[in-house]
Amino acid sequence: MIIALTGTPGTGKTSIASILNKKYEIETVHIHSFAKQEDIIEDFDVKRKSDIIDIEILNDKIIKNVNQDSLIVLDGHLSHLLSCPSKVIILRCNPLILETRLKAKEWNKEKIRENIEAEILDLIETEAVELHSMDNVVEIDTSNYSINEIAKIIYELVTSNFLDKAKYSPGTIDWSEMLLKDEFSWMVD
Ligand SMILES: Nc1ncnc2c1ncn2[C@@H]1O[C@H](COP(=O)(O)OP(=O)(O)O)[C@@H](O)[C@H]1O
């Protein structure tokens, strides 16, 4: 079973994937490293300072490279755009916390704003539900949990065949009141 672990940059995907791999012995694939290794990075978006990857080629390469009979977690903010995952886990994070984390990455202001905006507007959730349906998508608010606690939640979800998924239904996390905060007034100006 292939599972997409997605979320706005800074929500903790790579930190949590690392625990899933080391502590819970789940095979994980870091999408960006995989794309580099397979030489399928098509271009570079200068404005966004990010690589451009063809999703269909990426999907084919993943299918060819992984054993779909075992449990594989795909770590990356593009993973929900692939058709190969049978379930999608979205990590969500309070935009105020996310902003601090993205600032620590020393990204430019525009890139930080673009990602904060994506988190507030539920962009990944909308894309994931559209592609994979409500039934196959869960989202976890990570704001008040440690990376170990979230890894445990994910481990329990994937090993129980998403028994508790109703608790993590898409649509339950709503950051829209953040638009009233001075920090994010640029979004409504
Ligand atoms: N739940 C959390 N609690 C505290 N810090 C976290 C949490 N999740 C992630 N972080 C921190 O946020 C930063 C970004 O995490 P990372 O795993 O690289 O996110 P992503 O892969 O989603 O971009 C790292 O410094 C990480 O330690």
Ligand SMILES: [Mg+2]
């Ligand atoms: Mg990452």
